[in-house]
Amino acid sequence: MTRFHICAAAAGLFLAATLGGRPALSQETPVVIEICAQCHGEAGISTAPLTPNLAGQRQKYLLKQLRSFRDPGRESADGELLSDRSHPIMNAMTERLNDAELFRLAKYYSKLSCGPEASVKPLPMPEGADKCEVCHGGSRSNPFTDTPVLAGQKADYLLRQLDLMRKPERDLAERNKRRHRLSEIMLDDLDRDQLKEISAYFASLSCHIPE
Ligand code: HEC
Numbered sequence: 100m101t102r103f104h105i106c107a108a109a110a111g112l113f114l115a116a117t118l119g120g121r122p123a124l125s126q127e128t129p130v131v132i133e134i135c136a137q138c139h140g141e142a143g144i145s146t147a148p149l150t151p152n153l154a155g156q157r158q159k160y161l162l163k164q165l166r167s168f169r170d171p172g173r174e175s176a177d178g179e180l181l182s183d184r185s186h187p188i189m190n191a192m193t194e195r196l197n198d199a200e201l202f203r204l205a206k207y208y209s210k211l212s213c214g215p216e217a218s219v220k221p222l223p224m225p226e227g228a229d230k231c232e233v234c235h236g237g238s239r240s241n242p243f244t245d246t247p248v249l250a251g252q253k254a255d256y257l258l259r260q261l262d263l264m265r266k267p268e269r270d271l272a273e274r275n276k277r278r279h280r281l282s283e284i285m286l287d288d289l290d291r292d293q294l295k296e297i298s299a300y301f302a303s304l305s306c307h308i309p310e
């Protein structure tokens with residue numbers, strides 16, 4: 100166990116003790132948010148390279164992720180696994196939260212400002228990134244509420260997600276995995292150097308993309 104994991108386990112225990120089950124009390128939410136802030140930052144902007152910013156992210160997308168972490172491996176109505184996500188810390192974080200609380204958390208973070216305008220110049224668009232922008236926006240708008248905005252996100256975090264989605268079975272032992280069939284197909288013909296470049300490109304863009 101790393102120090103990070105111990106810290107996460109402690110935060111999970113605190114969460115369990117604080118909530119003691121799954122009550123839907125609105126005054127609990129600020130307490131929960133203080134725990135989230137330890138990793139995701141007070142204003143939803145994290146400082147750790149592998150921990151995503153949450154501020155200004157799409158509400159529907161955030162809710163879907165929180166529900167996936169809480170109920171990893173849930174199948175679609177026809178029994179097919181279309182999307183799945185598991186991470187030891189986030190599994191523990193969401194374990195005791197009910198639907199209403201997850202909804203409130205997603206709403207809270209989606210309403211926060213995604214941060215100040217980037218002070219660095221955006222990188223030029225690498226080959227292959229234009230097809231990502233159709234859904235994710237970037238230099239143009241992202242029309243889909245269930246599709247995350249990548250602009251201004253942590254580059255290392257994005258690359259990690261791409262690694263997980265490209266080879267979803269890879270980190271099974273670590274309980275860190277991510278499966279999304281559509282994304283797997285999108286990443287098929289890109290090698291890792293290209294994915295690294297694309298991650299750095301999106302991270303360099305301003306999160307204040309036009310709606
Ligand atoms: C101990 C650190 C830690 C704490 C505390 C924590 N998180 Fe996370 N969170 C992470 C990490 C690391 C990831 C990236 C997981 C991955 O790689 O799949 C993550 C991912 C997420 C994501 C997915 C974001 C995206 O862009 O896909 C959401 C949403 C989220 N956390 C919300 C929360 C909320 C809400 C809380 C409080 C209840 C919380 N987190 C507490 C570390 C933490």
Ligand code: HEC
Pocket residue numbers: 151163182184227228230231232233234235245246247248249252257258260261278279281282285286289297
């Ligand atoms: C047809 C629409 C579509 C296209 C095109 C697409 N994606 Fe996605 N992508 C999605 C959706 C939807 C999700 C959310 C998956 C989920 O719910 O877990 C996603 C998730 C992601 C994530 C995780 C982000 C986070 O915050 O955790 C990354 C990174 C990503 N895509 C990168 C890419 C890249 C790079 C490309 C281009 C090679 C691309 N996507 C093309 C729809 C698309």
